[in-house]
Amino acid sequence: MADGKISENIEEYLEVLYRNGSNGEQVSTTQLSKDLGIAPGSVTQMLKKLEDLGYIVYTPYKGATLTDDGMQIAQKITRKHRILEKFLLDILKVKEENIHDQACEMEHTLSDEAERALCTMMHHPDLCPDENIIPACNFDFESCQQCYSQKDFDQVINRKFNLLSISELTSSTEGTISFIRGNEDLLGEITDNGIKVGQHLKYEYNENRIGNHYLVTIDDEELNIPAEMANNIFIKV
Structure with missing residues (x-):
């Protein structure tokens, strides 16, 4: 287990919820049943348990969304899975x-310290082999340079809030650039484009977006940001 208090089964449920609803979307019981290969009745029972634990908000016959606590766990296990996939392949x-099945087996036992070391060794990857975004770490840094400068892992502290990259936003969203x-x-x-931590970012979601750029407003200035930047600019939402 990645955490002594959280079972692998719970982590798997939260991971699937994150994969299908990272930006607060409601994920149906049917979708969870399909992805997990578990009967709908069993899924419903687990969703009730997860709600009791404070990890999700469950609406019968509609589905579930992650709470902040659930999101924190889901991002952490998803990050480990995707970093491991990249490590195994590259x-x-x-x-x-x-690689997927092997990453599934390894993600629950990978320590935070080892995850950080893998990230540094692979030069802070942003995409897994399936080209899904690797979530931000939950360490309290504003950049990877700050992380690299802290050599003693025992001195690393966790961030108190969750982040989403611009590329992960699936609805109109605004927040503070925090990593x-x-x-x-x-x-x-990124700095040369006038983008830095602490700025306010607003994104108007357009499902018909064409091209590999994201149109955002940062401190009242409109910018067209390429995906390689958008994958790596994270906001507190």
């Missing part, structure tokens, strides 16, 4: 068709 050269991920070159490129 570093260990495991066959692509095998920027990437190597020195990417961080410099």
Whole structure:
């Protein structure tokens, strides 16, 4: 288990909820049943348990959404899974068709310290092999450079709130830029565009968006941000 108080079964449910509703979307019991390969009745029972634990808000016959506490756990386990997939494929050269199942087995036992080391070794990846966003870490840094500068993991503290990258937003959303991920070159490129931690960002979701850019407003200035930046600019929502 990634946490002595949280079972692997609970982590799996929260991970699937995050995968289908990372921006607060309601995920149906049918979708959960399909993704988990579990009967709808059993899914309903677990959703009631998860609501009692404070991890989700469950609406009978409609579905569930993650609470802030549930989101924190879901992002953490999803991040570990996707980092492991990238490590298995890019570093260990495991066959692509095998990496998902192996990452599923490893994600529950990967320590936070080892996760941080993998992230640093792979130069802060933003996408897993399926090109899904790797969520931000939950360490209390404003950039990867700050993280790298802190050599003693025992001195690393956890962030008190959840983050979403611009690329993960699936509805009109606004919040404060609170973390920027990437190597020195990417961080410099983002800074050169006048983007920094502490600014207010507003995103008007457009499901018909064309191209590989995201139109956002940052401190009243409209910017068209390419995906490689949007994947790595995180806001507190």
